Amino acid sequence: MTRWLQHVAQAFAWLGGLVASAVAVMTVVSIIKRATGFMPVQGDVEITQFGIALCISLCLPWCQLQKANIIVDFFTQRLAARSNHWLDALGALLLALMCGLLAWRTSVGAVGAREVSETSMILSLPMWWAYASLAPGLALSALVALMQAAAHARGTDLLPPAEGI
Secondary structure (H helix, E strand, O other): OHHHHHHHHHHHHHHHHHHHHHHHHHHHHHHHHHHOOOOOOOOHHHHHHHHHHHHHHHHHHHHHHOOOOOOOOOOOOOOOHHHHHHHHHHHHHHHHHHHHHHHHHHHHHHHHHHHOOOEOOOOOOEHHHHHHHHHHHHHHHHHHHHHHHHHHHOOOOOOOOOOOO
16 A cells, blocks of 8 residues: 555656646746737736646645655654654644545535636636645545554654655
């Protein structure tokens, strides 16, 4: 299960990176067009908002799996390893609950936006697309954090720390 989780999280992160790259290229094109007197990319702000939100949700599972989130350990540096594992388990469990809640609510939001045919202001893109696209990354983040919480409660790590981080 851990290998599967690692592969899926990495695939999500690659996809998130591609989305961020596409948004960056679109932004540069829009700025160049605007600076040279041409019409900028229509709806560039909407596309950026949707794209970066998607990128973040897709990259969260890999970030959590690699322990790349910010950790403030100033007060816990001198605690025993077992105590730190319990604190890490609690933190991972809270993150799992938060990401699970966000995945659920974005899914509910997608259904609601689809039912009322809500669209974006400039491009008239269906808003349910944006909401629905966030749910898989958030759900995977919840699963990663839940598995990490269980591993920490056993006094182990889900994966060994990545080199170079």
